[in-house]
Amino acid sequence: HLFIHSISIFQAVLIILHLSPFGSLLFSPFSSHLSSSSPIPHRERESFDSESLLSPFPQISSSGGISAMDRSPKRRSISPDDATRFPDEVLERVLALLDSPKDRSAVSLVCRDWYSAESWSRRHVFIGNCYSVSPEIVARRFPRIRSVTLKGKPRFSDFNLVPDNWGADVHSWLLVFASEYPFLEELRLKRMRVTDESLEFLALNFPNFRALSLLSCDGFSTGGLASVATHCKNLTELDIQENGIDDFGGEWLSCFPDNFNTLEVLNFSHLNTDVNPDVLERLVSRCRSLKVLKVNRSISLDCLQRLLVSAPQLTELGAGSFSQELTPRQHADLEHAFGLCKNLSVLTGLWEATAMNLSAVYPACSRLSFLNLSYTALQSQELASLLPHCPCLRRLWVLDSVGDKGLEAVGANCPSLEEIRVFPADPFDEDMINAVTESGIVAVSQGCPKLHYILYFCRQMTNAAVATVVRNCPDFTHFRLCIMNPGQPDHTTNQPMDEAFGSVVKTCKKLQRLSVSGLLTDLTFKYIGKYAKNMETLSVAFAGSSDLGMQYVMEGCSKLRKLEIRDCPFGNAALLSGLEKYESMRSLWMSACNVTMNGCRVLAREMPRLNVEVMKEEGSDDCKADKVYVYRTVAGPRRDAPPSVLTVSSL
């Protein structure tokens, strides 16, 4: 057959195309990553698919070279007199090797043939806002999709700022997929509404269905999971994370047929009720390809020990409850079981782990790259004892119970650390004891020069400390600082925290995501607009002094895609300063600001390809726009909005 080595054909194509006028177009965006089989982690899939969905096909004038541009985009267009043309099938096979959505978007803009070949060869589509496009448009644009990632509600719905019945129901998508993508294999949903009816529909209508991932979704129950377990014969992945669901018990796990053995990923860590440990053990022992297992708290340490013995090949483990008192014999057995797991790179769960029990995991930690200790309020000494066993640690999540001393231990023991997240053990407690302070974050930065991702909840911070942190670690891509008292100044100088974030944006040229907090004036935003040229996501709360603040951002941040603002003194002038910008962004959220309905109407009138939606609070006066959600769309206004969500038209 023609394709013994697809890669070399591609290289041949590259050589030929290099000679064509379009060669230069192709070479810059293409990555050298040609493998199409390795899965791309969620975070790295960027939303450029949406861009190619949204931009109408540009008119490219034929300036020589590939003559097929003059033809209408037919499925097969072979010109016998054009020796440089490749048949569509070849082009498709070559383009199929491209994974990166950015590359694919670039490819689709080259010419009609490439547009057509790329759309036929695309297997995965990422839709960052389910209302930006309709399922019909997606199906027309990409006829042969096998894997869909869909995101729904605005992120602030995680914090109860979005009404329950807001929308983002997946069902209408499934109906279209059933007819257009009957061979759909993977569905990954985030912040969508998913009912049991939808899950059953999914399980019954897609015979090749393999991977289901539900993150922060709501609307379903364990009954829906039972449908999936019962009917999806080829399921390899069932990943149910952090969802608001009705948990009616663990019988769903028993719905996997006795001869079912294809599971590779099973995550039910946030379900609350008991599953039958025997059923789980039998399932795990017959799924020899199982790589990821994350159990819930109902699984005892005895059961966990047996699971590990039967599945030492695991690469990711979410342990259950870790507080059970163990006899020395049980502890030794558990430690031995962990010792069998030579391939563990991710360890999470460990609910309420005691220091004694934690020591059982040491033998499995030598290759650990991600350790999630945020479900147990460890003290500093316990963390300090654990960390020396994890020399390869790249990502660490902890609770602030470890204190500054615990973070010093992190700095001392984790030279490869790239990401740290410190969550508050007691977020509503305003005591000053047992929390982390600016010293902790500085200590981590001193010991971990590769740090590029931080999420830090604290009760006090100083400008000087933040400046030190970014001086030590200038490569931050994600800097999320949450000083938990709104509007709190630098506690040593009583100054606003403007200079802190100024130092972040001035020093960290690669910054993609920023969350600000503390007492902030417009100066912070002036800095952001001036220096944060790669920033794509910005989260602001209780900050700023005037409309100028938001204006600086809208005018200066050329790569901004997501902006979420709450409780800031930004009004209509600020909202409208972004007029030119919103179509190049995924969305804007503004709640409890000073925007009025009139401002929204002006925006809607000037920018007809945006949906401008307002959620009114009970009892607020008629002209206030309490919560505003603005997003670009080619699908027009929503038809499924509940009464509390008004789509603002220019009327």
Added chain:
Amino acid sequence: MEGGVAYEQGLNLKATELTLGLPGTGETEGQGGVRNNNKRPMPTSETNEEESQALKAADRGSTAPAAKLCRAQIVGWPPIRSYRKNSLQEKKDSEGEASGMYVKVSMDGAPYLRKIDLKVYRGYPELLKALEAMFKFAAGVYSEREGYKGSEYVPTYEDKDGDWMLVGDVPWDMFMSSCKRLRIMKGSEARGLGCGV
């Protein structure tokens, strides 16, 4: 023992007082930490409307806005996912039973709260001694009829029903099981409580 602790006079405790009101509205109130004279002092959770109004007013007008609002339970703040809050809450509940009975102690005028473990004390005298040492005040002499005499400071606690009670009125064991938190009141409000209102 004379009431009125000397150390208070050198520190402008009133300026660092945390309240829910706008800056500048506290000037004409009487002494003590109470903003609303007839209501339970310093509630930790107000209605959403009051919060949001206070928040909006603070956002619009003042130069030092939200520092005063840190005691309010603002919707969706701090930005933590609910699954994380739920697992923390369950841990808190179980922690209370197992290892000590920690309650918060606040004193009118002091910027920081403290936390103490009630299980450590065997009775009221020990508890009061500890509080006096912690906050540097003198509580006065307790009598069932007249409450605490001879001091501006009165130790009170909030019980399970949400009522503010005088420390010492109920038997120690009952106090241990019903006390949710302690507050050392100061001034006229305290005296009102002491008279068995």
